[in-house]
Amino acid sequence: MRTFINVEDIGDLGKALAEAREIKDDRFKFQALGKNKTLMMIFFNNSLRTRLSTQKAAMNLGMNVIVLDVNAGAWKLETERGVIMDGDKSEHLLEAIPVMGCYCDMIGVRSFAGLQDRDYDYAETVLNQFIKYSGRPVFAMETATVHPLQAFADLITIEEHKTKKRPKVVLSWAPHCRALPQAVPNSFAQWMNAADVDFVITHPEGYELDPKFTGSARIEYNQMKALEGADFVYAKNWSCPGVTNPADYGKILSRDMGWTIDAAHMAVTDHGKFMHCLPVRRGLIVTDDVIESPDSLVIPEAANREISASVVIKRMLESL
Amino acid sequence: MRTFINVEDIGDLGKALAEAREIKDDRFKFQALGKNKTLMMIFFNNSLRTRLSTQKAAMNLGMNVIVLDVNAGAWKLETERGVIMDGDKSEHLLEAIPVMGCYCDMIGVRSFAGLQDRDYDYAETVLNQFIKYSGRPVFAMETATVHPLQAFADLITIEEHKTKKRPKVVLSWAPHCRALPQAVPNSFAQWMNAADVDFVITHPEGYELDPKFTGSARIEYNQMKALEGADFVYAKNWSCPGVTNPADYGKILSRDMGWTIDAAHMAVTDHGKFMHCLPVRRGLIVTDDVIESPDSLVIPEAANREISASVVIKRMLESL
Amino acid sequence: MRTFINVEDIGDLGKALAEAREIKDDRFKFQALGKNKTLMMIFFNNSLRTRLSTQKAAMNLGMNVIVLDVNAGAWKLETERGVIMDGDKSEHLLEAIPVMGCYCDMIGVRSFAGLQDRDYDYAETVLNQFIKYSGRPVFAMETATVHPLQAFADLITIEEHKTKKRPKVVLSWAPHCRALPQAVPNSFAQWMNAADVDFVITHPEGYELDPKFTGSARIEYNQMKALEGADFVYAKNWSCPGVTNPADYGKILSRDMGWTIDAAHMAVTDHGKFMHCLPVRRGLIVTDDVIESPDSLVIPEAANREISASVVIKRMLESL
Numbered sequence: 001m002r003t004f005i006n007v008e009d010i011g012d013l014g015k016a017l018a019e020a021r022e023i024k025d026d027r028f029k030f031q032a033l034g035k036n037k038t039l040m041m042i043f044f045n046n047s048l049r050t051r052l053s054t055q056k057a058a059m060n061l062g063m064n065v066i067v068l069d070v071n072a073g074a075w076k077l078e079t080e081r082g083v084i085m086d087g088d089k090s091e092h093l094l095e096a097i098p099v100m101g102c103y104c105d106m107i108g109v110r111s112f113a114g115l116q117d118r119d120y121d122y123a124e125t126v127l128n129q130f131i132k133y134s135g136r137p138v139f140a141m142e143t144a145t146v147h148p149l150q151a152f153a154d155l156i157t158i159e160e161h162k163t164k165k166r167p168k169v170v171l172s173w174a175p176h177c178r179a180l181p182q183a184v185p186n187s188f189a190q191w192m193n194a195a196d197v198d199f200v201i202t203h204p205e206g207y208e209l210d211p212k213f214t215g216s217a218r219i220e221y222n223q224m225k226a227l228e229g230a231d232f233v234y235a236k237n238w239s240c241p242g243v244t245n246p247a248d249y250g251k252i253l254s255r256d257m258g259w260t261i262d263a264a265h266m267a268v269t270d271h272g273k274f275m276h277c278l279p280v281r282r283g284l285i286v287t288d289d290v291i292e293s294p295d296s297l298v299i300p301e302a303a304n305r306e307i308s309a310s311v312v313i314k315r316m317l318e319s320l
Numbered sequence: 321m322r323t324f325i326n327v328e329d330i331g332d333l334g335k336a337l338a339e340a341r342e343i344k345d346d347r348f349k350f351q352a353l354g355k356n357k358t359l360m361m362i363f364f365n366n367s368l369r370t371r372l373s374t375q376k377a378a379m380n381l382g383m384n385v386i387v388l389d390v391n392a393g394a395w396k397l398e399t400e401r402g403v404i405m406d407g408d409k410s411e412h413l414l415e416a417i418p419v420m421g422c423y424c425d426m427i428g429v430r431s432f433a434g435l436q437d438r439d440y441d442y443a444e445t446v447l448n449q450f451i452k453y454s455g456r457p458v459f460a461m462e463t464a465t466v467h468p469l470q471a472f473a474d475l476i477t478i479e480e481h482k483t484k485k486r487p488k489v490v491l492s493w494a495p496h497c498r499a500l501p502q503a504v505p506n507s508f509a510q511w512m513n514a515a516d517v518d519f520v521i522t523h524p525e526g527y528e529l530d531p532k533f534t535g536s537a538r539i540e541y542n543q544m545k546a547l548e549g550a551d552f553v554y555a556k557n558w559s560c561p562g563v564t565n566p567a568d569y570g571k572i573l574s575r576d577m578g579w580t581i582d583a584a585h586m587a588v589t590d591h592g593k594f595m596h597c598l599p600v601r602r603g604l605i606v607t608d609d610v611i612e613s614p615d616s617l618v619i620p621e622a623a624n625r626e627i628s629a630s631v632v633i634k635r636m637l638e639s640l
Numbered sequence: 641m642r643t644f645i646n647v648e649d650i651g652d653l654g655k656a657l658a659e660a661r662e663i664k665d666d667r668f669k670f671q672a673l674g675k676n677k678t679l680m681m682i683f684f685n686n687s688l689r690t691r692l693s694t695q696k697a698a699m700n701l702g703m704n705v706i707v708l709d710v711n712a713g714a715w716k717l718e719t720e721r722g723v724i725m726d727g728d729k730s731e732h733l734l735e736a737i738p739v740m741g742c743y744c745d746m747i748g749v750r751s752f753a754g755l756q757d758r759d760y761d762y763a764e765t766v767l768n769q770f771i772k773y774s775g776r777p778v779f780a781m782e783t784a785t786v787h788p789l790q791a792f793a794d795l796i797t798i799e800e801h802k803t804k805k806r807p808k809v810v811l812s813w814a815p816h817c818r819a820l821p822q823a824v825p826n827s828f829a830q831w832m833n834a835a836d837v838d839f840v841i842t843h844p845e846g847y848e849l850d851p852k853f854t855g856s857a858r859i860e861y862n863q864m865k866a867l868e869g870a871d872f873v874y875a876k877n878w879s880c881p882g883v884t885n886p887a888d889y890g891k892i893l894s895r896d897m898g899w900t901i902d903a904a905h906m907a908v909t910d911h912g913k914f915m916h917c918l919p920v921r922r923g924l925i926v927t928d929d930v931i932e933s934p935d936s937l938v939i940p941e942a943a944n945r946e947i948s949a950s951v952v953i954k955r956m957l958e959s960l
Contacts, residue, residue: 283403299422
């Protein structure tokens with residue numbers, strides 16, 4: 001595996017889930033694989049879970065890890081070509097990327113959507129430069145449009161907690177005070193479409209996700225109707241994906257607090273489990289009582305980030 | 321050992337000191353203990369010695385170490401329950417703590433007193449949330465009211481340099497330009513009370529430390545009288561602990577430069593050794609000549625931070 | 641080897657280059673040397689290549705690595721003696737340095753020139769305090785006046801790519817929007833003088849480097865004439881070294897864009913290779929087409945930073 005961006009990169013999902021179980025049973029089983037190999041984790045944006053779980057996964061696999069916060073302690077990077085670099089950016093990505101590639105065997109990149117320019121974001125400009133110029137296998141640690149380590153961990157969590165062969169999984173938009181990228185819902189939709197679940201997406205009109213990720217997934221604009229009989233409720237805010245109206249890309253179209261997941265919403269599900277990728281804003285996305293209830297899976301979900309990262313890094317180590 | 325906060329946590333001091341000597345003789349003796357174990361060091365505040373010495377101690381013991389600066393590169397954390405999180409804090413401690421616990425085997429926490437709310441600080445609100453929600457052994461790397469890794473290192477240092485069976489140890493307040501927490505003097509007092517020393521505390525009136533830590537320790541308001549015949553002079557500034565007047569909590573009550581430890585102060589001691597936990601403001605706490613004299617123990621004291629941390633982490637590894 | 645600052649520290653260059661080749665053939669060959677040894681990398685300034693390559697080199701050699709960003713997460717340090725420390729600096733270098741030395745076996749220091757006070761910078765005040773007070777071997781990771789890990793990597797790169805026994809190497813000043821230190825050209829000149837190359841320096845008048853580093857190197861003020869027949873073109877900006885006029889120290893004396901290395905400049909060389917230490921400002925130092933051409937060595941040069949650091953750290957480990 002040379003890249004990990006989309007669900008296709010991981011291949012057969014059943015096999016990937018079996019590998020996840022094997023690693024969860026013995027996290028140090030493949031420690032010899034990573035000897036004298038170095039993972040470089042490059043952060044253009046903040047991180048808690050991704051930073052910690054990916055680092056842990058790589059150490060479990062015997063690797064050395066170098067963490068680079070690009071905006072703290074390194075140089076600011078120019079991403080455009082053909083400019084005279086007389087501003088605050090001391091180095092060009094076109095030099096920085098191959099240089100980073102020199103000192104490691106594998107690269108993880110976090111680079112969020114700017115939400116200013118849909119074409120730039122959805123072209124995955126920064127991620128693709130790493131793929132093109134680093135000379136190393138590259139995996140996404142949340143990029144402009146995808147967060148596959150999260151979606152894979154979500155799938156593992158659903159697999160562990162499902163009580164029916166084909167559970168109903170509902171991705172529900174929820175309100176937020178800031179404009180957020182679509183990376184998490186994009187990847188979640190993509191992975192759920194590939195998994196054996198009954199998948200429904202619900203959000204206010206205008207929040208339609210890019211069909212590149214949602215494919216033929218069912219959209220139900222009535223949130224309560226969507227939640228009926230749900231086994232898993234996956235809450236998440238995202239800003240306007242600009243599918244129907246490109247001019248609205250990155251905007252907040254609704255602040256409707258009626259979409260906040262509370263006990264009344266969970267009541268119409270079939271003993272539904274609550275999921276969220278975290279960090280979560282309590283009082284906006286979800287109420288205290290729902291996230292703290294025994295049916296909340298947010299912590300097991302986060303714990304599975306170590307497992308999804310382990311499978312991905314193991315696959316990349318095997319392909320070196 | 322599941323927590324390391326107070327002197328009681330370490331148990332018999334003689335045994336702890338013997339263990340410290342054993343580790344100082346061979347720092348790598350217990351390296352097998354930490355194999356495939358991960359320490360997570362979580363900093364809500366700045367650190368030099370604690371950051372470096374604790375990391376070194378964990379590596380000596382064969383552990384992996386993950387360092388997290390919460391205010392740099394991670395998300396800002398909400399600590400209050402029941403709020404609508406529409407401000408600058410993206411994540412709640414109630415999620416963040418169990419998540420951090422997922423990815424490690426042991427946690428060290430640094431979280432200073434805010435000095436605004438005595439009840440909040442002295443309840444050790446942040447530390448206790450880590451203990452309650454992380455599911456991991458937790459040790460204090462200076463919290464709102466204690467700094468036991470420092471006090472233990474101080475005790476090791478006194479043990480190594482004492483020339484009398486029961487030396488006189490004086491904790492002396494000294495002036496400072498900023499309001500500082502009471503964690504260091506609190507722990508020092510607590511540990512000296514438990515140790516076999518003649519312990520005296522001296523400070524201007526109003527600076528009385530919490531009896532929870534000082535117990536029956538002797539207080540002498542005349543600094544020069546307190547220092548007479550001292551074998552060890554432990555200088556430290558602290559702001560008003562608010563014991564006699566809660567409204568003064570966290571305030572600077574005195575800027576009396578007569579309390580700065582200089583040659584005249586050391587002259588009345590019995591060839592007293594100068595101690596300070598560092599960082600120290602020269603010219604305020606102590607003069608250049610005293611801190612640079614052969615009787616200054618500030619560097620050996622700092623070096624023993626690696627030893628005290630090693631004993632604590634070793635004990636926690638043994639209890640996993 | 642107890643210090644690595646000047647070319648003399650590495651001893652015989654032929655032997656050093658042979659050692660570099662040996663390590664490049666098998667980067668993990670000397671891994672046993674660093675077991676239970678800790679490198680502390682101390683950054684007073686930003687870093688990308690140095691941070692990553694030195695960390696990688698130390699890990700290749702089996703060491704533990706602690707990275708300390710002094711201005712992020714630690715205390716601000718006072719460097720002057722005899723001051724009352726009532727400002728923003730919480731700790732004095734005179735305590736901080738021996739403390740850092742306590743927790744490691746070897747120290748790398750990055751501390752750039754302030755460009756305000758030539759005497760202070762050229763006395764290497766910060767570096768020399770580390771050498772004097774840390775009790776550990778110390779190597780420069782770019783200090784006020786030198787960057788020997790870069791110069792050694794440059795020499796390795798020239799050795800690998802030269803097609804003549806004694807190639808012509810030209811160090812050319814180029815324009816920049818900010819005032820930069822002289823560390824890189826100083827060290828490059830020093831190392832080229834010691835190597836078996838035909839070395840020429842070219843820059844506008846007033847930019848003469850300190851003879852302490854340039855020795856008897858030839859200076860040619862006509863850039864195009866200097867570049868004639870060059871095998872290697874080493875571009876770099878530096879601010880006024882203040883040799884002829886101390887009052888100009890650290891100033892930008894020229895912004896002449898005619899000095900930017902473009903295709904016309906490279907055309908007069910003998911199929912010259914382009915070199916730069918990076919980070920580089922495109923459009924100021926060099927044009928896009930030159931730095932992206934097959935004759936650009938900037939990436940192999942950066943990759944050799946891991947090799948030069950490996951040789952240096954290996955030598956220091958052997959001398960412990």
